[in-house]
Amino acid sequence: MKTSYACFCTDIIHEGHRNIIAHARKLGRVIIGAMTDEALIRYNKFPTIPLEERIELYQSQDGVDEVVIQDNIMYDKVIAALKPDYVVHGDNWKNGPELAIRQNVLFLLEGYGGKLVEVPYTYNEQVKKMDQQLRERLAMPEYRRKRLRQLIGMCPVVKTIEAHNGLTGLIAEKTVVEHDGRFDQFDAMWVSSLCDSTAKGKPDIELVDMSSRLRTIDDIMEVTTKPIILDGDTGGLTEHFVYNVRTLERLGVSAVIIEDKTGLKKNSLFGTEVLQLQDSVENFCAKISAGKKIQLTEDFMIIARIESLILEQGMEDALFRAAAYVNAGADGIMIHSRKKEAGEIFEFCDRFREFDKHTPLVVVPTSFNNVTEEELAAHGVNIVIYANQLTRSAFPAMKSTAEEILKNHRALEADSRLMPFGDIITLIDEL
Numbered sequence: 001m002k003t004s005y006a007c008f009c010t011d012i013i014h015e016g017h018r019n020i021i022a023h024a025r026k027l028g029r030v031i032i033g034a035m036t037d038e039a040l041i042r043y044n045k046f047p048t049i050p051l052e053e054r055i056e057l058y059q060s061q062d063g064v065d066e067v068v069i070q071d072n073i074m075y076d077k078v079i080a081a082l083k084p085d086y087v088v089h090g091d092n093w094k095n096g097p098e099l100a101i102r103q104n105v106l107f108l109l110e111g112y113g114g115k116l117v118e119v120p121y122t123y124n125e126q127v128k129k130m131d132q133q134l135r136e137r138l139a140m141p142e143y144r145r146k147r148l149r150q151l152i153g154m155c156p157v158v159k160t161i162e163a164h165n166g167l168t169g170l171i172a173e174k175t176v177v178e179h180d181g182r183f184d185q186f187d188a189m190w191v192s193s194l195c196d197s198t199a200k201g202k203p204d205i206e207l208v209d210m211s212s213r214l215r216t217i218d219d220i221m222e223v224t225t226k227p228i229i230l231d232g233d234t235g236g237l238t239e240h241f242v243y244n245v246r247t248l249e250r251l252g253v254s255a256v257i258i259e260d261k262t263g264l265k266k267n268s269l270f271g272t273e274v275l276q277l278q279d280s281v282e283n284f285c286a287k288i289s290a291g292k293k294i295q296l297t298e299d300f301m302i303i304a305r306i307e308s309l310i311l312e313q314g315m316e317d318a319l320f321r322a323a324a325y326v327n328a329g330a331d332g333i334m335i336h337s338r339k340k341e342a343g344e345i346f347e348f349c350d351r352f353r354e355f356d357k358h359t360p361l362v363v364v365p366t367s368f369n370n371v372t373e374e375e376l377a378a379h380g381v382n383i384v385i386y387a388n389q390l391t392r393s394a395f396p397a398m399k400s401t402a403e404e405i406l407k408n409h410r411a412l413e414a415d416s417r418l419m420p421f422g423d424i425i426t427l428i429d430e431l
């Protein structure tokens with residue numbers, strides 16, 4: 001008997017999937033591949049049910065004979081193992097990054113005379129509604145909040161990009177690339193104090209107050225599902241910080257990072273060029289502990305950010321503080337540096353890992369931008385934050401366009417650099 005294979009990356013079964021199963025059934029014995037979480041999250045939405053439940057779900061469908069695990073987006077391993085006579089897939093993978101998967105399948109099938117069968121993609125009101133419901137579920141506070149911890153457990157590094165409004169949130173949410181046969185997307189979003197302030201035309205000195213920051217978070221949450229890490233600046237007064245922890249946790253924010261500075265906070269990238277004061281270890285530990293005591297879920301994370309290297313207080317001070325902050329209850333440590341090379345970050349991480357194997361480490365490679373995620377992961381880093389690159393790329397583009405229009409007294413000359421409006425609105429979901 002012939003065999004047909006289809007890979008599923010879904011948490012729900014709708015008409016489209018049933019249609020694929022029915023087609024596969026006509027061709028032979030039906031084997032369904034269940035994509036592992038680790039493979040799934042590099043190009044699809046985060047799963048809302050565990051792999052075991054997905055396997056059961058697929059297995060329970062009429063017409064399915066067997067379910068196997070597929071642990072890579074590319075089909076090499078699974079096709080080598082099964083040598084199916086047919087691979088069945090929807091016909092909606094002929095454009096964009098997914099085209100590479102189609103080519104991979106065609107190439108592999110050609111090797112032994114297997115065939116690709118493409119089924120017209122089913123998209124109707126009911127399928128649309130089910131897709132939307134799934135997305136809504138991912139956006140719910142109780143699902144979104146815990147996702148950062150889940151990702152830390154699943155990914156070599158949690159790739160995080162800055163977002164400061166709905167549009168940048170959508171870019172963080174939806175950008176998927178295929179490069180050299182590998183898919184990638186961001187895992188989480190960073191609501192930067194620098195970029196949130198800059199977007200409002202304000203300096204990054206804790207001037208933009210929490211109500212305004214919450215407004216930004218809400219705008220992002222409205223249109224995204226990925227977890228959010230808030231740049232909480234110094235956390236403010238401990239008496240205020242505890243209220244903010246409660247609010248953030250309730251909203252479904254996954255983590256707040258607070259930095260050990262006090263007084264008028266300036267952006268770290270100024271380093272010692274401006275007056276900046278580091279908080280005492282005792283005060284900062286008390287703030288962390290107060291925040292941890294007030295939170296209600298196991299999900300929410302308070303991450304302590306150490307400014308010792310920025311303020312040239314030395315490696316020993318940074319490591320001493322790291323141990324103290326973890327002891328005070330910090331769920332993670334962010335170590336910051338404004339050196340061009342990652343040497344001091346590597347040293348900190350290596351030495352930190354000598355006495356703490358598990359507490360997540362966070363870095364922001366803005367100055368030391370030649371370092372790769374793989375190198376950072378090899379030194380024990382868990383979360384990498386690209387903290388300001390979207391803002392810094394958008395600003396010069398907008399400024400040049402404004403100048404071009406002024407110079408020419410019309411918009412034609414600027415046009416070649418503009419994205420057609422039709423492309424922008426494809427980003428935006430309609431209900």
Ligand code: SPV
Binds near residue numbers: 269364
């Ligand atoms: C931010 O993005 O606001 C940060 C990171 O705090 S940095 O600008 O590098 O200090």
Ligand code: MG
Binds near residue numbers: 192193194233
């Ligand atoms: Mg900041």
